[in-house]
Amino acid sequence: MSRQYEIPVGAQHISLLEPLHFKFTTENERIVNTTANVFYVHRGIEKACCTKFKFRQVSFVVGRVCGLCSISHTTAYSQVAEKLIKIEVPRRAKYLRMLVIELDRIHSHLLCLSHVAENSGFEALFMKTMEYREAFMELLEAVCGNRIQYDFSIVGGVARDLSARVAQMIRDRFKIFKPQLDELVDIFQNNWSLSLKNKRAGAITVKDAMRLNVVGPFARAAGLAIDVRNETEDLLPWKEVGFKIVTETAGDVYARNLVRLREIYVSLRIIENVINGLPESALITETKAFPDGEAVVRLEAPRGELFYYAKGNKTQVLERLKIKAPTFSNISAMVEGFKGNEYGSVPAIIASYDPCLSCTAR
Amino acid sequence: MKTFFKAIGNLFRKPVTTRYPFERTYIPNDYRGVIAFDEDLCIWCRRCEMACPPGAIVFSQDMEGKQTYHYNRAVCIFCKECVRICPKEGALIQTNQPATFALKEENINNGWNSLFDEAIKSREAFAAEKKRLAAEKAAAAKKTAETK
Amino acid sequence: MKRIDTSIENVKNEIRDFYHPGLHHFIVMNAVDLGEKIEVQWFFSNYTEPYEITVFCASITPDVEVPTIKDIISSAWVAEAELTDLMNIKIENTEKGFVLEPDFETGPLRKKN
Numbered sequence: 302m303s304r305q306y307e308i309p310v311g312a313q314h315i316s317l318l319e320p321l322h323f324k325f326t327t328e329n330e331r332i333v334n335t336t337a338n339v340f341y342v343h344r345g346i347e348k349a350c351c352t353k354f355k356f357r358q359v360s361f362v363v364g365r366v367c368g369l370c371s372i373s374h375t376t377a378y379s380q381v382a383e384k385l386i387k388i389e390v391p392r393r394a395k396y397l398r399m400l401v402i403e404l405d406r407i408h409s410h411l412l413c414l415s416h417v418a419e420n421s422g423f424e425a426l427f428m429k430t431m432e433y434r435e436a437f438m439e440l441l442e443a444v445c446g447n448r449i450q451y452d453f454s455i456v457g458g459v460a461r462d463l464s465a466r467v468a469q470m471i472r473d474r475f476k477i478f479k480p481q482l483d484e485l486v487d488i489f490q491n492n493w494s495l496s497l498k499n500k501r502a503g504a505i506t507v508k509d510a511m512r513l514n515v516v517g518p519f520a521r522a523a524g525l526a527i528d529v530r531n532e533t534e535d536l537l538p539w540k541e542v543g544f545k546i547v548t549e550t551a552g553d554v555y556a557r558n559l560v561r562l563r564e565i566y567v568s569l570r571i572i573e574n575v576i577n578g579l580p581e582s583a584l585i586t587e588t589k590a591f592p593d594g595e596a597v598v599r600l601e602a603p604r605g606e607l608f609y610y611a612k613g614n615k616t617q618v619l620e621r622l623k624i625k626a627p628t629f630s631n632i633s634a635m636v637e638g639f640k641g642n643e644y645g646s647v648p649a650i651i652a653s654y655d656p657c658l659s660c661t662a663r
Numbered sequence: 664m665k666t667f668f669k670a671i672g673n674l675f676r677k678p679v680t681t682r683y684p685f686e687r688t689y690i691p692n693d694y695r696g697v698i699a700f701d702e703d704l705c706i707w708c709r710r711c712e713m714a715c716p717p718g719a720i721v722f723s724q725d726m727e728g729k730q731t732y733h734y735n736r737a738v739c740i741f742c743k744e745c746v747r748i749c750p751k752e753g754a755l756i757q758t759n760q761p762a763t764f765a766l767k768e769e770n771i772n773n774g775w776n777s778l779f780d781e782a783i784k785s786r787e788a789f790a791a792e793k794k795r796l797a798a799e800k801a802a803a804a805k806k807t808a809e810t811k
Numbered sequence: 812m813k814r815i816d817t818s819i820e821n822v823k824n825e826i827r828d829f830y831h832p833g834l835h836h837f838i839v840m841n842a843v844d845l846g847e848k849i850e851v852q853w854f855f856s857n858y859t860e861p862y863e864i865t866v867f868c869a870s871i872t873p874d875v876e877v878p879t880i881k882d883i884i885s886s887a888w889v890a891e892a893e894l895t896d897l898m899n900i901k902i903e904n905t906e907k908g909f910v911l912e913p914d915f916e917t918g919p920l921r922k923k924n
Contacts, residue, residue, distance in 0.1 A: 340909065340911075343911070347920065348920055354716065355713075357714070357744075358714075361716040361717075361740065426666075446694065446741075460743065461693070488666060511833055512885065512886075513885065514836055527858060532862065533862070534861070597812050597854070597866075608838055608854070612843060620843075623839070625839040630838075630839075633886040633889065634886070
């Protein structure tokens with residue numbers, strides 16, 4: 302009969318990027334039980350959006366909920382506000398929104414991969430991935446004006462246009478980036494010392510993923526083929542620009558890395574199709590109506606399914622706004638995924654879940 | 664094995680860091696910079712103040728009715744909502760100059776909060792004074808009409 | 812969006828008849844303050860049918876206890892813990908204190924008249 306120890310991985314830890322707290326009960330260095338505590342950065346954004354800000358200003362407030370998926374929040378809020386005031390955006394605005402969503406997905410996946418490599422002990426790969434990611438931050442600054450909090454989608458359309466000079470800059474950068482991406486896939490797939498840390502760590506099965514309602518690359522790596530881009534064609538035309546879903550079967554950290562790398566290839570193809578076939582039209586639809594009724598929108602952020610519910614009452618201020626972040630759905634699966642693993646692989650497993658606590662505890 | 668040789672090769676290459684502020688970074692033509700105001704073209708409708716999300720523009724009014732424009736470059740998020748909603752083209756434009764740093768003497772946080780409250784109060788005082796003068800004038804006009 | 816209005820006593824049986832783990836996906840639970848009553852909503856989507864979102868709605872007064880769905884859907888404990896703290900409604904088998912600190916005022920998302 303061995304003794305059980307309780308070890309906290311606290312709200313402040315040297316390997317965590319986000320303020321999470323897990324308390325593990327371990328027996329001979331194998332984890333037996335876990336409890337989680339996640340609401341450390343609650344800021345009261347839903348209350349502020351319903352009392353202090355008018356409905357056109359809320360898209361700027363909501364873009365500051367998260368730093369890595371800022372475009373997903375502003376676009377989802379703009380779509381739900383457009384459903385409430387019953388207007389349609391012009392065609393060029395839809396394609397420009399898809400361009401920035403895919404650029405954002407690439408930089409977020411590269412950040413997560415570099416963090417997994419750092420926590421598995423491979424510091425040189427962490428720095429190499431971050432160097433390749435820097436090219437995308439410069440592209441985003443040329444397209445939207447800012448490296449992280451792009452105020453790009455507004456209620457009615459988009460704020461800036463894509464000039465021919467920036468389109469040529471994107472094409473030139475992609476020519477340099479594609480061999481670099483092939484090199485990264487080669488290292489993540491075939492390096493022997495990295496696979497010792499990543500294979501069979503933090504695994505969940507398909508049945509668990511369906512029972513616990515998991516979303517995002519976490520679910521796709523276990524074999525559950527859900528992606529909101531497959532399911533919403535009326536607001537943004539994903540299938541027309543070449544979207545394909547990517548799945549794996551193992552469900553461990555190694556499979557999640559491969560899913561994220563393959564999604565970067567799909568995003569590169571979507572961006573090239575959008576730049577080559579951008580239609581000509583206006584950028585914003587003007588209207589003077591007030592929001593009324595209730596509406597629901599779902600969108601695929603880099604970490605999973607993002608859900609917005611809004612209710613209006615014919616005044617400038619909304620009545621209720623509800624935001625559901627992708628990590629919110631994944632919390633109970635995160636707790637399940639630790640069972641039976643060694644305590645030493647905990648930092649790599651947490652980094653591969655890709656938690657974003659600012660979205661969860663808005 | 665390939666990564667091992669690449670890592671050795673990296674010892675002899677120069678770093679990729681940009682040594683800011685000793686080297687300038689690249690600023691394109693359509694950079695999101697500070698907002699410039701042209702007083703001759705403004706029609707004083709105050710729509711920019713109602714549309715600004717963080718509240719970086721405020722208008723104060725003195726007792727003769729003349730309005731003054733105040734702008735805070737540290738609260739502004741450079742989103743261009745004020746430029747889009749202004750009905751007169753050219754009164755507000757977005758330049759491509761980055762915002763300069765704020766020094767302690769400018770008192771840009773607490774000083775702005777008290778300036779904002781005073782500006783709103785000065786507008787209310789002017790509106791109350793105008794109402795009082797109009798009520799006096801109406802009472803005086805009614806009196807002269809009765810005595811005739 | 813398909814909206815199903817029921818009463819608070821029947822809603823647990825209806826969710827139990829409706830939910831199938833391989834077919835449906837539980838999104839989130841939500842509550843809207845309508846003045847004297849509070850409307851509680853449960854959102855579900857479908858793995859095989861795109862665009863089909865089903866909502867179960869039930870109106871309660873603030874002192875009625877809402878039945879829990881943790882025995883049907885085990886990952887719903889996070890949504891219920893958030894709603895007890897932020898809206899100050901009673902849910903079966905749920906403790907306060909997961910989101911807000913114990914000495915903070917409860918129910919900040921309610922309307923204050």
